[in-house]
Amino acid sequence: MDKKLALAALASLGQETRLDIFRLLVKAGAQGVPAGEIASRLGAVQNTTSAHLKILHHAGLVRAERDGRVVRYVADMTGFRDLLAYLMEDCCNGSPELCRPVIDAITCEC
Template identity: 80%
Template structure:
């Protein structure tokens, strides 16, 4: 990941509704959530939600998957991993024990 891609992802997550959408999709896992249901769950107007989803998709943080006539959105964990890796790229400066608390905090306990 380069600096501009990281900035795009961070800007996408820097807006409250988009952050809520991303967290909702992370919780949903591989099944994702239909677009209309995302708007319903978060109490957002459908066309506004569509714009938010487009920003997240463009930033590489979510992806749309067609399921018959429904479009489901799923958190793109590869994009998220790449963002975390970029942010931690220069972590530790040769002292891995400094990064261990961060790594433990982001490690799934499921």
């Protein structure tokens, strides 16, 4: 991940509704959540939710999957892991093995 994409990802998560959307999608796992359901679960306006999803998508944190007429959104865990790896790249004064417990804790089979 490069600096520009990391900044976009961090900026996208720095807004309350987008952070709520991302956390909802992480919790939903691989099955994701339909766009309209995201809005209703969060008590948000559907048009605004679509704009937030677009920002998260461009930041590499969510992906859209078409299921017939329904667009289902899923947290892009690869993008999220890439962001975390970028942030921890030079951790522990150049001794990344010291950060292994943190890296192991955030690694999942999703």
